[in-house]
Amino acid sequence: MSTLILALIAGAVAGLALGALGGGGSMLAVPALIYLLGFTPATAxxxxxIIVTITTLTALFAHARAGNVRWKAGAAFAAAGIMPAAAAGAVAPHLPQPLLTAAFAVIAAVSAAGMLRPARVPVSAGAGTGTDAPVVSPGKAAGTGAGLGALTGLLGVGGGFLAVPALVTVLAFEMQAAVGTSLLVIAVNSLASLATRGATATGLDWALIAPFTGAAILGAWDGKRLASKVSGPHLKRAFGIMLLAVAAFMLIDALV
Known part of the structure; x- marks a missing residue:
């Protein structure tokens, strides 16, 4: 199978995850770029x-039209992650490749475990109101946002798999608003990280990145429609199993 076809298939699956779950796209994109398309961990x-930023912005537009984005709270949450994302993005290219692979595998496993765990609906006075008012201290929200930013910068993951539950539990968002707002957080953190990754942006294979991105954009739109038709828990379980297998493979590869 040609690398172009592999790029299209992988992009579609990554976009589907992003559009349906508000995250998880980069968790599938990075291993696909490494093991299917031959990228190094740093360039992947x-x-x-790049792929997640462009795809996220298109998905964000769709969710914004549907009224699922809480701009004020989302911007404040994302702002806390800008500096950590930029700093981690500058450090990441200088780390050993096996270390990056192993760290990514661990985070992927944590993400998969979160997807496979039965969802807990938080009971809060602010839940489901559609307001921007946080129900916990601003310090906790800022700390969570900073952690997501650092993760994005270091491992090239958008962080939506953590942003969605964080927005649900920390800011008491309803699920649809959490998914839509997480896209804003992902876009801001990804752009901040890219700003400090100039060294690894040179020499990228755009002939593969472009079709991967195009397929991911289409997949994200399909994922949004899929999310409205298929049970959320079923979607999360399917992607969780897939992600757990990917994490196990990457961890073995990094350690052997």
Whole structure:
């Protein structure tokens, strides 16, 4: 199978995850870029950031039209991650490749475990109101946002798999608003990380990145429609199983 076809298939699957779940796209994009398309871990994380940023912005537009984005709270949450994302993005290219692979595998496993765990609906006075008012201290929200930013910068992951539950539990968003707002957080963090990754942005194979991105954009739109038709828990379980297998493979590869 040609690398172009592999790029299209991988892009579609990554976009589907992003559009349906508000995250998880980069968790599938990075291993696909490494093991299917021959990127190094450093260039794969940079390429994934480019792909996820463009795809996220298109998905954000769709969710904004549907009224699922809480702009004020989302911007404040994302702002806390800008500096950590930029700093981690500058450090990441200088780390050993096996270390990056192993760290990514661990985060992917944590993400998969979160997807496979039965969802808990938080009981809060602010839940489901559609307001921007946080129900916990601003310090906790800022700390969570900073952690997501650092993760994005270091491993090239958008962080939506953590942003969605964080927005649900920390800011008491309803699920649809959490998914839509997470896209804003992902876009801001990814752009901040890309700004400091100039060294790994040179020499990227755009002939593969472009079709990967195009397929991811189409997949994200299909994912949004899929999310409205298929049970959320079923979607999360399917992607969780897939992601757990990917994490196990990457961890073995990094350690052997």
């Amino acid at each position: 994380t940079t390429a994934a950031l």
